[in-house]
Amino acid sequence: MYAAVKAKPQSIEVEHLGPAPMSGPHLVATYKPGREIYAQGDLNDKCYQVSTGAVRIYRLLSDGRRQVVSFHLPGEMFGFEAGSNHAFFAEAITETTLAVFGRRHMQERSRELLALALTGMARAQQHLLVIGRQCAVGRIAAFLVDLCERQGGCRQLRLPMSRQDIADYLGLTIETVSRVVTKLKARSVIALRDARTIDIVRLEALRSLCD
Amino acid sequence: MYAAVKAKPQSIEVEHLGPAPMSGPHLVATYKPGREIYAQGDLNDKCYQVSTGAVRIYRLLSDGRRQVVSFHLPGEMFGFEAGSNHAFFAEAITETTLAVFGRRHMQERSRELLALALTGMARAQQHLLVIGRQCAVGRIAAFLVDLCERQGGCRQLRLPMSRQDIADYLGLTIETVSRVVTKLKARSVIALRDARTIDIVRLEALRSLCD
DNA sequence: CGCCTCATTGAAAGACATCAAAATTTGTGG
DNA sequence: CCACAAATTTTGATGTCTTTCAATGAGGCG
Known part of the structure; x- marks a missing residue:
């Protein structure tokens, strides 16, 4: 039911364009609908900003049930997680272009990353309220x-x-x-x-x- | 049903003790069961580590329904949130002692705080999976x-x-x-x-x- | 046009909530 | 230490909402 298309991005280029990207150099990657951006267990060393399209972040239970924990729309960042490996899957929903930032970039900007992590936590907790009550x-x-x-x-x-x-x-x-x-x-x-x-x-x- | 006891901690002292506290100087505060540690809307300028006891973090809906987003046990940190004001309530569940860290401490240790925020996000997302599926x-x-x-x-x-x-x-x-x-x-x-x-x-x- | 996927609608079953009451525990004062 | 009141927990009966199962309908693409 949720078979992800295992494949790397259709294209990756070094660019400095896209709608209101995080400052600094980065890669641009494009994904077709349903394509995997990263998988559970993959090395967690990048973060992403949606330029166009949309992304879903999710986890699977052993019986196939799926919990989507977040959607990401243009301008929004995702991909930062605790631990050195991803605990979630990320997939392009529609045709999607992303700005990709590497480890170095993240280390240089841990201040911004902190703010992102805190708002990510707030979002998840707000979502808990909705689902729970x-x-x-x-x-x-x-x-x-x-x-x-x-x-x-x-x-x-x-x-x-x-x-x-x-x-x-x-x-x-x-x-x-x-x-x-x-x-x-x-x-x-x-x-x-x-x-x-x-x-x-x-x-x-x-x-x-x-x- | 969920009337919080509005009051400040029973005691606050400067100490350097407690079980495996975060390093550096901090205050120690004790709370009786049910006592509020902070309220929704309160200034968000401290973070806390449980020494003994237990803490609940929650939000209320307008009709009185409550969603507890997390419990915190001895050794665990809480209190960091996005935004300058708290979006949640924190209460002592049992008789509780906390190590309290101020803004300065948090600024000096934004690296650790990032890790805490990321694990907090991971916890909330794991909890989403449980509640949602x-x-x-x-x-x-x-x-x-x-x-x-x-x-x-x-x-x-x-x-x-x-x-x-x-x-x-x-x-x-x-x-x-x-x-x-x-x-x-x-x-x-x-x-x-x-x-x-x-x-x-x-x-x-x-x-x-x-x- | 036909096929495939996605979305909608209906009927029946199941899980959890609600309402109500009994049982157990906790706290207080004599 | 016991007795009593209050709070918490457990249990039962009933109801409601969501799921499940099944079928139909709509839209996209060869």
């Missing part, structure tokens, strides 16, 4: 509000991820995700152009469902 | 195994926290926690001396319930 509607609402805010408050969301990705992120099944989306649509809280394009019609209603 | 039995099992490992593998656990704390940590109700514990006892995976003292009889059985 919200019903299905609350989880979806929180997810949509979060996505909206991370895209600068734009009311029209283009979802890069599938229903399965969302379900695995929120600790639900795809059927429940689908049913909740349908319900929110019926209540005119959101509107769907297609399954991956959502208009937030009543943002405040959505927010009020979050707590 | 495990049934009630798996959550309790993971909780007990984690506690066992954090206490150096000792098979006899003295739980400092109540069933309500555990429930709010695992995203369950106290009734479910109690029923699962009863079930594990019936299967001879664990044994109870009293509600707060658990012997792990079959650790491998417990582990196998985690994934």
